[in-house]
Structures are given as C-alpha cells and as structure tokens.
Amino acid sequence: MSELSVPHLLGIKYLKPADIQLIFETADHFKEVINRSIKKVPSLRDITIANIFFENSTRTRLSFELAQKRLSADVINFSAAQSSVKKGETLIDTVNNILSMKVDMVVMRHPNPGAGIFLSKHIKASIVNAGDGAHEHxxxxxxxxxxxxxxxxxxxxxxxxxxxxxxxxxxxxxxxxxxxxxxxxxxxxxxxxxxxxxxxxxxxxxxxxxxxxxxxxxxxxxxxxxxxxxxxxxxxxxxxxxxxxxxxxxxxxxxxxxxxxxxxxxxxxxxxxxxxxxxxxxxxxxNQVENGVAIRMAVIYLLASKIK
Amino acid sequence: MCSFVYRGTASIMGQKILLSAQEIHIILHRLACQLLENHLHFKDTVLIGLQPRGTALAQRLVKILKEDYQQEVSLGFLDITFFRDDFRRSDKTLTANKTDIPFLIDDKKVVLIDDVLFTGRSIRAALTALQSFGRPDKIELLTLIDRRFSRHLPIQPEYRGRQVDVINHEKVKVMWAETDGQDAIYIVNEP
Missing domain, CATH: 3.40.50.1370 (Aspartate/ornithine carbamoyltransferase)
Structure with a gap:
C-alpha cells in the first residue's frame, strides 16, 4: 500500500494495520533525513499547517512544529490562552477563521474527547489529532x-x-x-x-x-x-x-x-x-522523543499527499 | 542470450528490444573506461546511484572498475522522493526508497548515475537533494539511455550509453539480470 486509507488522523482506532506499516516505513526514511547535516526536505513547500492547541503542551507542539518545518511547510501556531476563544468564540468559528487564511491542515489538541472527529465533519481540511481529552493521542x-x-x-x-x-x-x-x-x-x-x-x-x-x-x-x-x-x-x-x-x-x-x-x-x-x-x-x-519528529513527518507527509 | 536473438524483430507483446545483454555489456565497459579516463584513481570521486533504478547500474560500474581495473570506488545511493516537484500532482502518494551515502561529498567529484534520462526533473531533484550532503567540487551525470528531444530542463549527461529518439507514449524499460532475470532494454508501447 502506498497511501493511507484515511484523510485525517483522528485516532489509531480508525487506521488499518497497513496504514501503520506505511507510516513506519515512511518514518524510517525521515529518520535518516533528520540525521543529515541539513535536516530539511522541500516536499511540503505549498502546504500551510495550523497548530491549534486548546490545552497546554510542550513536547508535542514542538515536535509537530519541527516536523512541519523539516518538511518545508508554512506553519502558524495558535494557543487558546491568548485567543478569542476566551471571548466566547465557538470551535468551528475559530477553525473556520483560521482556514479562511488558506490553511490546508489542522493539528489540534483539545480537552474534549472527540473534538477532532467533530471538526472533521464540519470543515474542509486534513485534521491531525494531537490529543483529545482522555480519548486518543x-x-x-x-x-x-x-x-x-x-x-x-x-x-x-x-x-x-x-x-x-x-x-x-x-x-x-x-x-x-x-x-x-x-x-x-x-x-x-x-x-x-x-x-x-x-x-x-x-x-x-x-x-x-x-x-x-x-x-x-x-x-x-x-x-x-x-x-x-x-x-x-x-x-x-x-x-x-x-x-x-x-x-x-x-x-x-x-x-x-x-x-x-x-x-x-x-x-x-x-x-x-x-x-x-x-x-x-x-x-x-x-529515543521516543527523537522518533516523534520522524513519525510526525511521516503522518503529515502522507496526509498532505492526499490533499488535492 | 535469447534476448540478443530477438534484436530488431518487431514488437513482442507491445515491446521491442533496444539493447541486448551483449550490447549492454559492451556499453557498461565503455562507460567504466570513460569514467576511469576522466577520474584516474577515483581518490576524490564518488559515484551516487539514484533510487530506485539507477542503483543497479551504479553497482555494475563499481564492479567492473574493481574487477577489471582494480579501482576501489565509493558508492552511495540517493533517494529523491522528498525533493520531487510533482508531489501531490500525481494520483498516488510517492513512496520513498533508502538513501545511503556513508561519506561526505564536500570537495568531491560526484558522478550521478541513473538508468534513463528523460525530462531531467529527477536530476534536478537529485541536485537539490545532494546539497544536504555537502558542497561537492563538481557534479557529473552518467546515464545508460538518453531520451533525446524530451527534456523539460537544461540538463545533459557527461556520459551516455545510448542516445535514443522515442515518442512520448513509449516507455524505455531497463532490466537487470540481478533483479529482472536478464540484462535487456526494451521500448514498450504504452497507449
């Protein structure tokens, strides 16, 4: 199999064993890339990704951001603490506002289980769940x-x-x-x-x-x-x-x-x-932390290749 | 040598033979000699085969240089998938192969090796990809088949096995004994 069976990564539950295999094989290649002296490839030059974090995170957010930058994607970061969410904006409004700035992919962490699944039904963008409450990561x-x-x-x-x-x-x-x-x-x-x-x-x-x-x-x-x-x-x-x-x-x-x-x-x-x-x-x-960057590069690369 | 017998005959299953095993054998030795002539002792020269189809050719050349001319040549393999300019343009996700360059290419003479030179886009990607491994002194290109008149970019090989004129819907298929059971190059008609 050369492509993922899903357009979003909302949870492991929705993947097939072959998807995991493909992600691992792709991550093997990216692990070699991030150990070069120049750790960057130009694959995702025309992709813009929004990292939307409604919950605190250090390592996951940094790891995602680094993975995106290693793939040459444009990245915008959003954290709920400094945003209009505090002024009462809904999740869909927040994300739609971000998407009108021509964003292709959303990486989201949210305290509510199922937030990513909910979002995937309402917006046109590839979604990566970076943790939704006590549900999946x-x-x-x-x-x-x-x-x-x-x-x-x-x-x-x-x-x-x-x-x-x-x-x-x-x-x-x-x-x-x-x-x-x-x-x-x-x-x-x-x-x-x-x-x-x-x-x-x-x-x-x-x-x-x-x-x-x-x-x-x-x-x-x-x-x-x-x-x-x-x-x-x-x-x-x-x-x-x-x-x-x-x-x-x-x-x-x-x-x-x-x-x-x-x-x-x-x-x-x-x-x-x-x-x-x-x-x-x-x-x-x-090793887990280092592999995190390679795995996220693989996930983003494989999902981005499905965006037409 | 059965492929040699078929030489010149009209299409068999929509494909005709371009080079037989014997012709490939002669061309490979000539290419090895040309490399030797330009690089002498290969002290500052490395060969890099492009994944996936240029690696067999590169390994053959290294073998000839070692066995017939006693030259030890550094060989690496470069995958260009993440550097291609058609990402998301093709229907299928591009799957990568292994990059294995176990040496630095700083100040080295690099010979890029691929089986067929067509539009030149793979070589463009390879030139970008190589930047991740240092600043070479010089980069040359060796290709077994040079499809003339089909270039999209100003890229030409220094060493070429055979130059061919093939119409666009025809495909050049290179087969190697190691992986495909025989050495042969076919022109395949793909309507």
Missing amino acids: PTQALLDSFSIRERLGEVGGKKVVIVGDILHSRVALSNIYALQMQGAEVAVCGPKTLIPKHIESLGVRVELDLDKALAWCDVANMLRVQNERMDMSYFPNTREYTMLYGLNKQRLDRVNKELVIMHPGPINRGVEITSDVADSDHSIIL
Whole structure:
C-alpha cells in the first residue's frame, strides 16, 4: 500500500494495520533525513499547517512544529490562552477563521474527547489529532510502537504493560489500539481506582501488582499521574503510589531480565519512575522523543499527499 | 542470450528490444573506461546511484572498475522522493526508497548515475537533494539511455550509453539480470 486509507488522523482506532506499516516505513526514511547535516526536505513547500492547541503542551507542539518545518511547510501556531476563544468564540468559528487564511491542515489538541472527529465533519481540511481529552493521542502511540520496533526488531508478539493512570490517559488508549493492531499483547497496571471499568473488553490484561506485571512483560510504558485531570482523590497519597507503582532500580533488578522502559513524558521523577531507571540503558525515553519528529513527518507527509 | 536473438524483430507483446545483454555489456565497459579516463584513481570521486533504478547500474560500474581495473570506488545511493516537484500532482502518494551515502561529498567529484534520462526533473531533484550532503567540487551525470528531444530542463549527461529518439507514449524499460532475470532494454508501447 502506498497511501493511507484515511484523510485525517483522528485516532489509531480508525487506521488499518497497513496504514501503520506505511507510516513506519515512511518514518524510517525521515529518520535518516533528520540525521543529515541539513535536516530539511522541500516536499511540503505549498502546504500551510495550523497548530491549534486548546490545552497546554510542550513536547508535542514542538515536535509537530519541527516536523512541519523539516518538511518545508508554512506553519502558524495558535494557543487558546491568548485567543478569542476566551471571548466566547465557538470551535468551528475559530477553525473556520483560521482556514479562511488558506490553511490546508489542522493539528489540534483539545480537552474534549472527540473534538477532532467533530471538526472533521464540519470543515474542509486534513485534521491531525494531537490529543483529545482522555480519548486518543495517535501520534504518541505511533512513535511508541515505532520505538519498540526500533529497539526489539518488531512489535508483534511482544508483551507490553502500560503502568499508571490509565483512566485519564489518551496515550494508554491509543497505545492499546496500536499495539494490538500490530499483534502485541497488552496489559494495564495501576491502582484499581485508575483502571477504567470494563477495560478487559478491549482484550487487555489487568494486573494490580507491578512486580507481577514486570515479570510478565518485555516493555513497560510508565505513565504520569495526571493530577490536573483528577476531580477527586484516587489514591491516598503520592508516597503510597510510588511505593506500589513507582519503577525503581531495585524493582528492575528483581525482575532480572532485559526490560525496555518507556515514558511519554513529562516525567515526574521520583513518582512513577526514579532517575536511575529513567536514565539507564533500559530506557528509550529520549529515543521516543527523537522518533516523534520522524513519525510526525511521516503522518503529515502522507496526509498532505492526499490533499488535492 | 535469447534476448540478443530477438534484436530488431518487431514488437513482442507491445515491446521491442533496444539493447541486448551483449550490447549492454559492451556499453557498461565503455562507460567504466570513460569514467576511469576522466577520474584516474577515483581518490576524490564518488559515484551516487539514484533510487530506485539507477542503483543497479551504479553497482555494475563499481564492479567492473574493481574487477577489471582494480579501482576501489565509493558508492552511495540517493533517494529523491522528498525533493520531487510533482508531489501531490500525481494520483498516488510517492513512496520513498533508502538513501545511503556513508561519506561526505564536500570537495568531491560526484558522478550521478541513473538508468534513463528523460525530462531531467529527477536530476534536478537529485541536485537539490545532494546539497544536504555537502558542497561537492563538481557534479557529473552518467546515464545508460538518453531520451533525446524530451527534456523539460537544461540538463545533459557527461556520459551516455545510448542516445535514443522515442515518442512520448513509449516507455524505455531497463532490466537487470540481478533483479529482472536478464540484462535487456526494451521500448514498450504504452497507449
């Protein structure tokens, strides 16, 4: 297959396995490009992209912007904090105003689940979901799988445990879809209060004991506790969370096997992961960040080639 | 050598043979000698084959230079997909191939190698793409087939295998023993 089956990247759920394969193969080429001394290609000279962020972001926004600039696209950035959204403008009005400036693609992060899907039904532009509430964060899941593939050769057949705040995590949901689509086994691990009810119906294992989960898996993806999304107390205190679900050197040594440790960032050092683990050879956290640019270049390139 | 037997016969399945395996063999040796004549020891010269179809030709030339003339030549492969000027103009998404240039081209003499020179647009893209790898001293172009009268850009090869006049709807198909089972060049009629 040489093109994506979808005109937007709204979530991993809407992709086919061949789409993921194509994105990875394209990202391989872009990874070679961004390691040249001149890291730029002129493919998207005639494309304008708006990055619309209704929620805070550092790494995702920078990674998208860098990917767009490496492809020579024109980029405009918009963050809700300094905009007319505060004056009461609706989402469609905001985006339509931006689109009347002849924008071809919108990369959007929004606190409401489904915001990208809603937008795709109302506007003419290619949409990339950069995170919609606790729903999906497709480019993060793609770069996570791409990093596993880079480290372990392939994703299929691997056992991956996602640890932490699954309830509030869009990264977890997108990762579950992406990993399963590629034939990996997925488990989630965390305090019962932070595991969504009925998550087993997605075909994932639920493990409440981190040591057992680590003994089972090849890859551990450590998530951050998203305090900003918590409307109530889900566990007694941070210290207890760290004791039960924090990954530290002792825990890792006890497992006594070559685990791959991931984290989508930002890290709360000493809470879900200690520094000696985050900075160890097991960790591919910084590879994830580098691969993020290549993956986003691939997604944008493949979507832009469908804009006629 | 069966392709040699068919030489000159009228179209077989809408295609006629332009060069046989034996003719290709002779031309490749001549091109290798011409490269040798202009570059002598290849100390400051690198060969770069264009993906996807120029790489086999480049590998052949490197092999001849090594086996028959004892020359060690640096060889790289360049993919130009992201530098093409027809992005979004064609119906299909352009898929890339691997770029592998394991050396710097700063102050080197670069010989770009492609199988067929047609409009010149691929070479234009390759010239832009090469800028990412340094500032070469000089860039030359070697092509096995030069389709005359069909250029869109002012680009001409320094080394050419055979110059042909082909009408626009005809396609030149280059086949290599390594990938296609035989060395042969056909002109294919594509209505």
